[in-house]
Amino acid sequence: MEISQALNFIDFSVIVLYIIALLSLGFWVSFRDRHTDDLFLAGRSLKWPNIGLSIFGTNVSPSMMISSAxxxxxxxxxxxxxxxxxWWFLMLLAMxxxxxxxxxxxxxMPEFLEKRFSPTCRTYLSCYTLFATIVLWLGGTLYAGGLLLSQIMGWPIWISIVFLVIIATSFTITGGLAAVVITDSFQSILMILASTILTIIAFVKIGSFEKLVTSVPEDYWTLLRPADDPKFPxxxxxxxxxxxxIWFWCTDQTIVQRVLGGKNAREGQLGCVFAAFLKIIVPFxxxxxxxxxxxxxPNLEDADKAYMTMVTTYLPHGMIGLIVSVLIAALISTVDSGLNSLSTVFTxxxxxxxxxxxxxxxQRKRxxxxxxxxxALIAIAVSLSIAKIPDKNLFEKLLSIIQFLSPPLAxxxxxxxxxxxxxxxxxxxxxxxGSIASVGIGICNLAGWPSKDFYPHFMFLSFLIFAGLIIFMVVISLITGKDSGQRFHSLREAMQNTNKNTKGIWTWWLILAIIMFTLYLIFN
Known part of the structure; x- marks a missing residue:
């Protein structure tokens, strides 16, 4: 059954009510009397629950939810x-x-490179960040979400994209990071609850844990595949x-900006811990x-239809509308976060x-x-361009782009x-x-030139580029010597100045480590 045919008046009512609730929440935060700094860092007043939920909501997009299934x-x-x-890299970010x-x-992040290295590095990273934000955070997400909404409503994809941009842009312009984080938190809770309900209902339909495990190939439950596995060795x-x-969790402006908006270092670090715990439930x-x-x-022609097949087949009306609202929520969460980071870096x-x-x-606010x-206008054009590119495997394609953009910055x-x-x-x-080499190799790899068998696995290739760039940077530094007159805190000094109360935080990381190692033992 097509998605548009599976929805009735109750479902559309739920979707409309959700959008009204989201806009109301966003504008309520937007029009409160706040200082200009709130447009970018929420006045550095965020608490750890909002930071963690916002990181989670920003990370979860419609393309991720659908492509994961x-x-x-x-x-x-x-x-x-x-x-x-x-969780390893959220811990690296936090600590x-x-x-x-x-x-x-x-x-x-560009400001950090200026203080660490030079103004030229800042300018370079600023331009790169703008490019990556528009292509990855905005263009790709809008395309996936617009495609979904066009299937639901029967609209042309360009109308769906414009509609979603209007919603995401409205309170991002007026409220900045404060409005984005509050709406992210609201949507994250909704995403977790709705997807959990779908999982429970599907499990009840299957009937038993044993049937779930034995009805698919044994390696479906294995996290670490053999070295000769063609997909994920x-x-x-x-x-x-x-x-x-390292790039995504520790240096990307859209993610790190939530932590920088924390009331203090401890709130930011606890927000990272909370986000890491939330990541445990994502696979489930x-x-x-x-x-x-x-x-x-077992006989779906298109694996990317798995998520919506479950939604439209097993959920009652009203709940279908809620799941669709969740997907729209994930889209808006990612787009408004990307727009806010874009304006922050440029300004x-x-x-x-x-x-x-x-x-x-x-003037900065304006x-x-x-x-x-x-x-938002540029992102519409980018997303419509992506719509013209044939895409057979959204998950691996997006992962490939990230892997080839990340080595130089990481x-x-x-x-x-x-x-x-x-x-x-x-x-x-x-x-x-590094950017020229990494992006150039990535384009050739994705295009299959000179041949598909010429390259190792794209994730391993990304590692080789990364390792080569680290060696290159160390060698050049040793040859050219230290920068004269520049004083930069060592890691130990920075941690002594900032991490004054981390005893409880390290305990939470230890608990998380035990949970994660246990999960890897179970699934291997």
């Missing part, structure tokens, strides 16, 4: 590594990167994921339904730094609002934070040469 339908739990390995970020009192996952993980409510669909509907790292250093708070609107940030000997010449050369 699809890849699980086709391959089982192996892709869950991308969720269950994330290693956050002390440096808070200690230097930055608002953006263990070495590619364990070596390649950290490259994208997004991936397992795909395996359940394999049990109940603080390009407009204020290059064009008008003496700008007033009101330019941020204009950039948000302009970014290398520069990890070396810059862990080693004071890294200098500005090595950082700039690694950013420029």
């Amino acid at each position: 699809g890849v699980a339908y086709a391959s089982g739990m192996v892709a869950s590594n991308m969720e269950w390995l994330a 290693v990167f956050v002390p440096h970020y808070m200690n230097t009192n930055i608002s953006t 263990w070495y590619a996952v364990l070596l390649g994921y950290p490259v994208g993980g 409510i997004f991936f397992v339904p795909g395996i359940m669909c394999k049990v109940l509907h 603080l790292d390009i407009y204020c730094k290059i064009f008008k250093p003496d700008s007033t708070q009101l 330019i941020g609002q204009v950039v948000t609107f302009a970014g 290398a520069v940030f990890i070396v810059g934070v862990l080693w004071r000997g890294a200098n500005k010449i090595s950082a700039l050369l690694t950013l420029i040469i």
